[in-house]
Ligand SMILES: Nc1ncnc2c1ncn2[C@@H]1O[C@H](COP(=O)(O)OP(=O)(O)O)[C@@H](O)[C@H]1O
């Protein structure tokens with residue numbers, strides 16, 4: 001078991017004075033293992049950047065600690081911290097060449113010219129920037145600028161590498177290929193990284209651990225598959241991927257399964273949550289791909305197709321339940337399945353092993 | 368904007384950690400002191416003097432002035448002149464700007480240069496040319512009647528100040544996306560219709576603000592009316608005459624305040640208009656202009672005005688050149704260099720003084736304005752707003768008011784300034800520094816705001832502390848603005864007259880004052896020769912600075928020098 005290399009303890013940052021004080025980061029705890037890449041994922045304004053900037057030292061925490069390699073860095077100014085940041089807009093120095101940009105930190109550290117030359121050219125080869133040494137930043141494409149920014153941070157061999165939405169200024173295609181490269185590089189060099197993004201797909205493909213944030217707090221920490229298949233709450237379920245929520249009541253608990261009732265129809269789900277008892281109110285989280293529309297039958301939840309869109313490899317349905325709720329359904333390989341059209345009555349069958357149960361929020365309120 | 372806040376808190380934290388904090392604090396205090404003494408105090412003195420009557424606080428001076436037509440006339444005259452010049456100047460400036468940004472006119476570069484040339488020359492040169500052309504022994508003597516008065520002043524000030532409107536409006540028109548015009552054309556609008564329904568409404572705030580700028584310059588103009596006003600008394604000259612001719616400080620101050628009020632109102636109105644962002648900036652990035660064939664009825668008047676104005680500018684300046692080589696203007700037109708020799712003999716001292724003073728003033732202004740620009744954009748501290756306000760104030764205040772203020776404030780020692788400055792070279796230098804400060808600050812602020820704070824953060828993140836970051840990152844990035852500020856300041860120092868004329872002395876005198884002296888003695892040829900020398904010095908200095916900055920690999924075009 002690896003130790004936590006980067007640790008945030010009850011870290012908080014408030015802005016504003018008096019009545020207007022609010023916590024942009026609300027006492028969060030987080031541990032990152034050496035060599036891992038952790039993404040901070042959440043909607044805009046949830047405090048990701050603020051957290052990252054506290055790690056970098058640009059914000060002084062209101063309370064709490066940042067520990068790197070076991071030591072508190074709270075009192076170390078940003079220029080002395082063993083962190084390096086890749087900025088959203090790259091923040092390249094416009095009056096310096098690519099080489100000078102990358103060498104900047106090493107020179108400030110007063111490394112010998114030979115070392116600087118060697119390290120810079122190594123990192124440029126590693127990142128795929130060969131022969132661009134003498135270019136000015138404005139002569140580079142967006143993707144190249146992004147790489148220079150990454151090289152400039154990585155060449156410092158920081159203990160923790162920080163990314164603040166580094167891909168948001170690239171076009172969609174480049175974004176996908178660059179994030180794969182970042183992931184490969186990061187794993188190869190084995191550098192502990194914190195990566196901020198609001199793009200859940202980016203977070204899923206990049207990270208060892210995803211930290212889902214909302215309103216300054218952490219909603220869930222887990223591997224990409226954990227946060228997707230076992231979201232801790234409705235927010236996480238809704239934010240990561242698409243989710244349908246069905247209010248239900250537990251009717252039976254077995255060793256493996258929990259049977260719930262939704263509008264009198266039974267739905268079976270795996271028994272992840274050991275606490276649930278009969279008569280508990282729960283919410284079934286069903287991903288669009290976990291629902292299969294079939295011909296109506298006695299024991300299936302029923303609905304009417306409100307809309308259907310054919311994509312070739314996929315069929316998207318919107319199915320309206322009797323209570324007016326609309327479910328999103330995705331059927332892969334539609335040729336293989338029965339196809340329905342608008343107005344058709346369908347029965348919905350749930351892939352039991354893909355479902356996830358959450359305690360009902362109503363219940364929480366009642367308590 | 369969020370980013371901005373970030374960096375500010377960062378820097379405040381930085382500051383706390385920095386050992387250099389006492390130094391910064393000291394620097395801020397020094398700047399505060401300087402602004403209070405050399406900007407606020409003189410203007411305050413003018414107010415105070417205008418409000419004291421026989422030793423008591425009273426409005427008597429104002430009643431006196433406003434009850435006598437002798438004093439009211441200049442007020443009315445100044446306003447009338449300002450309104451006429453503002454209107455004609457804005458129209459001419461607009462035509463020029465339209466031609467440059469919206470038509471396929473040939474030789475735009477040349478037109479642009481001609482249109483902005485009056486800005487690098489001392490203002491009164493145009494008046495001098497006017498005398499050479501239309502004066503009693505002029506080339507076209509009597510062609511436009513008596514030039515000493517409203518007609519002459521209007522002609523001269525339009526030439527001198529429509530470049531201001533032109534530069535302001537080029538920016539405005541440039542920001543109007545040509546795609547809008549194309550869209551309107553797609554909807555079936557004719558050029559004229561587009562002009563009326565698209566361009567004109569979008570440019571209106573810009574037009575009003577250009578008008579106000581020209582109006583302010585006309586009100587504050589001293590050099591031209593000093594030479595040309597004749598019986599048409601204007602405020603700036605009357606205030607000067609009250610003080611230097613009649614030694615009536617109270618009345619001079621009162622007139623100065625009457626001059627100050629409309630100018631400051633116009634200035635803040637103009638600033639307000641600019642701050643209220645019009646839609647122009649909302650339409651996004653201008654696409655590359657596609658100029659379609661224009662109808663003749665658009666081209667004809669625009670081209671005609673441009674050609675005519677350019678011809679007039681060339682004629683006026685050409686006349687100064689021509690005049691400077693004439694043996695005796697209007698009598699003996701043999702070509703000679705005698706005027707230059709005479710001018711040099713009599714004016715050498717003035718030229719040297721002017722150069723020495725400008726060379727000293729320019730770097731001081733440059734550094735101080737950059738420092739203030741940096742403070743006001745990147746630091747949070749109590750007094751920041753005051754620094755911002757007072758450092759820009761001299762922009763709005765007419766030179767005459769400042770000049771009178773300096774006499775009143777520094778004739779005798781005071782708690783704020785324990786030395787008598789009047790009569791020294793210092794007072795000239797100080798006055799020039801604080802008069803030229805706003806331009807430099809504006810340049811600097813624009814340059815600093817263009818630097819994304821994350822660039823400085825990246826440097827800190829890579830291990831540089833904030834002073835190293837300032838030296839290695841911020842400073843190099845604002846260097847072009849710094850040099851264009853220097854160029855600007857040098858031009859303004861060499862060509863200044865309105866405020867300076869109050870503080871020059873036997874010991875320290877300036878080239879512009881010498882030219883006025885020649886004109887006063889009707890030595891027009893010598894005046895012309897000296898003006899040309901002055902223009903030559905300014906152009907050489909501009910060229911050198913441009914050469915220098917180009918060498919540094921960062922292009923700076925001449926228009927940025929002029930702006
Ligand atoms: N310097 C600041 N002053 C005041 N509020 C701030 C400051 N920085 C961030 N905030 C606020 O804190 C919250 C979190 O911001 P941020 O961390 O930038 O969010 P994210 O990066 O997740 O989009 C937002 O509501 C933002 O407006």
Ligand SMILES: [Mg+2]
Pocket residue numbers: 045048049050
């Ligand atoms: Mg952010």
